[in-house]
Every structure is written in C-alpha cells, then in structure tokens.
Amino acid sequence: MFTNVSIGKGASPCVVFGFFGEKGQPAPLDAQTKARVAGLGLSEAVSAALARPDCTGDAGSITEAFITAAPAKGRAKARTQPIERVLLVGLGKAADVTANTLRSAGAAVGRKLAAAKLTSAAFELEGALNAAKLDPAAAGNAVGESIGLLAWVCDEFRGKATPAPKRTRLQLVAGDATFAQGLSRGLGLATSANFARTLSQTPPNVATPMWMAQQAQRMARQTGLSCRVMSGKDLEREKFTGLINVGKASENEPCMIRLEYTPPRASARATSRPTVLVGKTICYDTGGLSLKVNNGMVGMKRDKDGGCAVLGAMHAIATVIKPRVRVVALLAAAENSISDEAYRPDDVLTFRNGVTVEVTNTDAEGRLVLADALCWACDKENPSAIIDLATLTGGVITALGSTYAGLFCEDDKLRARIDAASAASGERVWRLPMHQEYRDMMKSPVADIVNSNPNRKAHPIQGAAFLSYFVADRTPWCHLDIAGVHVAERNAGPYIDGPNGWGVRLLAELLDRA
Ligand code: BES
Ligand code: MN
Ligand code: ZN
Numbered sequence: 001m002f003t004n005v006s007i008g009k010g011a012s013p014c015v016v017f018g019f020f021g022e023k024g025q026p027a028p029l030d031a032q033t034k035a036r037v038a039g040l041g042l043s044e045a046v047s048a049a050l051a052r053p054d055c056t057g058d059a060g061s062i063t064e065a066f067i068t069a070a071p072a073k074g075r076a077k078a079r080t081q082p083i084e085r086v087l088l089v090g091l092g093k094a095a096d097v098t099a100n101t102l103r104s105a106g107a108a109v110g111r112k113l114a115a116a117k118l119t120s121a122a123f124e125l126e127g128a129l130n131a132a133k134l135d136p137a138a139a140g141n142a143v144g145e146s147i148g149l150l151a152w153v154c155d156e157f158r159g160k161a162t163p164a165p166k167r168t169r170l171q172l173v174a175g176d177a178t179f180a181q182g183l184s185r186g187l188g189l190a191t192s193a194n195f196a197r198t199l200s201q202t203p204p205n206v207a208t209p210m211w212m213a214q215q216a217q218r219m220a221r222q223t224g225l226s227c228r229v230m231s232g233k234d235l236e237r238e239k240f241t242g243l244i245n246v247g248k249a250s251e252n253e254p255c256m257i258r259l260e261y262t263p264p265r266a267s268a269r270a271t272s273r274p275t276v277l278v279g280k281t282i283c284y285d286t287g288g289l290s291l292k293v294n295n296g297m298v299g300m301k302r303d304k305d306g307g308c309a310v311l312g313a314m315h316a317i318a319t320v321i322k323p324r325v326r327v328v329a330l331l332a333a334a335e336n337s338i339s340d341e342a343y344r345p346d347d348v349l350t351f352r353n354g355v356t357v358e359v360t361n362t363d364a365e366g367r368l369v370l371a372d373a374l375c376w377a378c379d380k381e382n383p384s385a386i387i388d389l390a391t392l393t394g395g396v397i398t399a400l401g402s403t404y405a406g407l408f409c410e411d412d413k414l415r416a417r418i419d420a421a422s423a424a425s426g427e428r429v430w431r432l433p434m435h436q437e438y439r440d441m442m443k444s445p446v447a448d449i450v451n452s453n454p455n456r457k458a459h460p461i462q463g464a465a466f467l468s469y470f471v472a473d474r475t476p477w478c479h480l481d482i483a484g485v486h487v488a489e490r491n492a493g494p495y496i497d498g499p500n501g502w503g504v505r506l507l508a509e510l511l512d513r514a
Contacts, residue, residue: 001114001168005151007184008171012120013084015040016109018128019050020094021057026050027094032127042067042086049088059092060104060493062112087112087121097132099142100426106146107494113170114150122173123183138424140179144186145193145505147172149494152194154201188320189508193501195219196305196312200486200499204284204301208252209333212281212304216257216311216331223318226262231255238376239352240332242368245359247334249288249342254334256372257281257307261317261327273384274326275514276377277314277507280366280390281307281333288336288362289344302499303366305486306389307331309503316508323511328381332369336362348447351375355469356447364452366392367463371470378472385414385476387510388467389503390483395459397484404430405485405502408464411476418478421509427502429480438465 017037020027029037029046037046042065049055049065057063065086089105091097113121129139147170155165174180199207199215213229220227231253235244240256247254260274282303286292292300314329343349347359349368353375357368370388377383396406407429409415415431422429438461442449449469453462464479471477486502488495 001150001153002119002170003151003153003167004169005147005187006169006171007180007187008120008173010173011081012122012171012173013081014087014113014118014121015083015085016087016089016121016123016125017046018091018105018125019057019088020092020128020131021090022093024056024058026055026057026090030127030131032130033124034127036124036127040083042083045086046088049086055088057090057092059090059101060108061090062108063088063090085116085118091128091132094132097134099138099424102134102139102142103146103426104493106143107150109143110147110150110494117168119169120171120173122175123179124175125179126176136176136179137182140174140182141186141189144183145190146186146494148187148190149193149501151190152197152496154198157203185320189316189505192312192316192320192508193504195315196308196501196504197499199308199311200302200305200501202301204335207283207301207304209247209255209281209283209335210253212283212307212331212333213255213257216259219311219315220259223315225314225318226260228258229255230258240372240376241349241351242370242372243332243334245343245347245349246282246288246336246365246368249339250335250337252283252335254369256376257331257333259314259329261314263324263326264322272325273382274328275511276381276383276386277310277327277329278370278373278377278386278388279307279310279329279331280304280370280388280392281331282366282369283333283335285336285363285365286338288365289338289342290362291338292363299487302486303391304333305391305499305502306482307333308499309389309482309486309501309507312501312504313507316504317511321508321512323514325384325511325514327511328377328383330373330377332373334369336365351470352379353470355449358444358447358450360450360454361452364463366390367451367466370467374467374470378475383475385478386471387418387478387480387507389480391486392463392481393459393483396481399432399460400430400484402484402489404428406460406481407431407478408434408461409478410434411478414476414478417510417513420513421506424509425505427485427506432461432464434461434464434468438462439468442466442469
C-alpha cells in the first residue's frame, strides 16, 4: 500500500469517473461525465467497459476501461501525459448516494491504485456528484478520508524476520477546487485518525500511562496545543481517587493528561466555556484482582482507545478544524494490574465530589478513572458540554456488535449535535436508555454506590448510570461506549484489521459545527 498521500496538480495517467448502477446493471453515464469522457477521447473504451457483463455499478465496485488505442492526436498533444488507465467507480443507486458511499468508493479506488502500483490519479467525479446532488466538498472529504485511512501502516514493531515493506507515494489530482479542498480536509482528518491508530497499536510494554503523556506533550508541541500532566502527588492533591486506586498495583504510574485548544484570535468565544473531551486510557486491563480469564485479556492494550481517539481528535482540532470555541481534553491514564498493593473488591473509595464507591469488581475500572475526569471537569473547567469515549463494557459488544457505538445522552441539544457529527463522519451511534431505575441499581448496601452490580444486567447502562453520579446536574453530557467499534475485524473498505481510530472523525465533525 502507498503510505504518503498528497494532493497534486496537472494531468495524471489515471483518471477516475463515477457512475451509477442498480440491481446489478450499470446506468448510462450522466450527461456531464459523458461529455468529459468524450472530450478526453475515451468514449469507446468507457462504453466497452460499461457493456462488460462484470460491470454492475454497485457502490464500491471498480470497472477498468482498457485503453487500446492512443487517444485522438490533437487531444493527446494538449495533455502533458497521455491517459493510460481509466477507473470507473460504481456509486450504486443515485438516490442512495451518501458520504459513506464516497468512502467505500474512495477506498475501492485506493486499493485498486495500490494493487496496480499507480502513483497518481485524477478524480473527475463532478458529473456523478451533481447527478447524485452530493456536495463536492463533502465528497472530496470522504474520498480523502478513505484514501488517507488506507495509507496507515504501523511497522514499528516488525523485526528482522519481516521484509521491509516498500513505501510508495500517491498523488491525488482534482480539477474541481471545492472537491480538492474536501480531499485535503479528509486527508488531514485521516492523519489524525492514523495517529490514534498508531497509539492504539503500540504494545503495553511500551505504551505506559506516562508514555501516553509524552506522546500527548509531543503532539501538543507540534500543533500548538497546551498540555499538562498530573501525576504522583498531583493526583492526591486533586483527589483523583480512581486513578490512584486503579493504578496502584502497577509500576507504571497513573496520570491525568490535560490538553487545551484555544481559538487563534482573542474573541468572546476564545474565553467561552470549553467543550470537554474525556478519554478512558487504560493502557492495560488485566481486570485487576478480579482477574480476566485467559482469552479475555488478549487485546486489552486497546483499553486506552478512548484516550487515543481524544488525542487524535485534538490533533484534528489543532491542525484541520480550528474551531472558534475552546476545547479541553482529559485523558485518565492508568494500568489495571495486580500486586499486593492492588485495590480490591470490598474497598470503599471516596471521590473528589464526595461520592463513595464500594468496589465490587476491580475489572469495572474504567468508570473509576473516568469519574475522576468527569468531576474534575465539572469542578474546574466550567464546561459547556462533556463527551466521554470509553471501551467500557463487553456488554455493549453483545448488544450492538461492531456496527454502532452505544450512546448515552439525556440532553436533546447535545444529542442532536452528536447525531449530525455521526452522520457526517459515518461513525455510527445508537442511543441506549437511561432511567432512574438503572441509577438505583448502582446503590450500595455499604457506600453510596457500587462500581458494578453483580446481577449481570444491562452492563453498558450500568456503566453510564455509574458515571452519571459524577456529572453535575445541569452539564450536557454524552457517554459513548466504544468497546464494540474501536477495532476493524476485517481488511475491508478504508481499514485493515486492527485499530480504526473510531471517534477521531466524529469528534472533529462535532467541533467543526460548534
Ligand atoms: N475494558 C473492559 C471492557 C471491554 C471488554 C472492552 C471487551 C473491550 C472488549 C472493561 O474494563 C471491563 O472489564 N468491563 C467489564 C465490566 C464488568 C466487570 C461490570 C465487562 O464488560 O465485563
Ligand atoms: Mn476492566
Ligand atoms: Zn477496561
């Protein structure tokens, strides 16, 4: 696969057109594309391709038009480089085209370009986009995202036994300026998501809480964000009870990482109440003394993916989105390990906001460290809204699989904003209920609340209900349980199997609309 994608100018030996199809049959080209194809002297090759039985026009399918003869002389002369390849990318039914259709089309084109070892492609999708009434900026963004996501490689942990992969470059050319702007935005967002993916992929013997803090600090330096790390005595001073207790069995000490984005120009909005993004950053989750059984532990290096997504989002906010409002990120980072110093089931913990928690299960650790971040945010940040991302429960995987993240948000306005960001990013969320009965389920016979009710009911909702005890009543708050969606299972679309950076683009789109 190519690893370096840029936007270029001029002609390319490979041209990409869009076309539609329905029920396994290609539709005739739209008039604008047809004229463009004719103008480039490609009508014959394209008609032949569309007539082939394997050409369906299905969304994300690619039909290659073979150039048999050189294009007409006069036209060939006008171009610096003759067209050697024409890729026709299927967009399915025109009426059903969305940004996601363009994401699968972009990914299909990217995969084809990589397989054919092409280093340049010119997009000529305007005709198809007009026919489908799709905004060229959004379409360019979707294509940029998918090709940028496809370019992610993480071979840092390959050794001598793996041959070094060839790193090739890919240049994308777009005649339409709006589409090109979208492409550039999409590539930028993909870079931010890829940053999150690399952090996620980093193994737990490297990616300790303090290592995450170093990565945050380095990224902040590079992008102009401010970053502060609280550890050691700071944790006691700030009463970060969850971090202290969850993290105390590990030699890799816990920390709270705080980043801040301030809008470029001093304006009323620059001093406004910030949007606070909170990420569960458990660098390894053994379950603690309530130890996970054998196979349940594998992959728990990814229990930091909420924090990775928040860091990626801050990167996007600083480099691409540059919103007019302040944004604060809080990453609650710890390793949930075991030792004679480990916190135990039956311990009672007192949190910053005075709420006491009876620990019933040390494997319900994410909510304890998130509690610290949530009540700190309410206390210190004067937030306009809080959004937390966490790989919180296996139960959300049972409930929603890998298709939707679980969403908990009782604030209608914030939920509408999240829904809009979800639609724009293609990162799907599904609302789950919150009712006083679930909050009552968390009551403890000993302390205020338990961290897990042993009744094995509604785990994802229990998690959200627990967290609600740490958010001030009037603060709009959204909890996203991403345990089902943060890893791609298959090498398909814009992803290979592995971390997908879920949430980076959703949060970026949310702040773009702030
Ligand atoms: N990190 C896990 C949740 C998880 C499980 C994420 C599988 C990704 C894949 C979390 O800390 C956890 O252990 N949750 C428990 C909660 C229970 C003890 C209340 C769970 O879901 O089993
Ligand atoms: Mn756990
Ligand atoms: Zn966990």
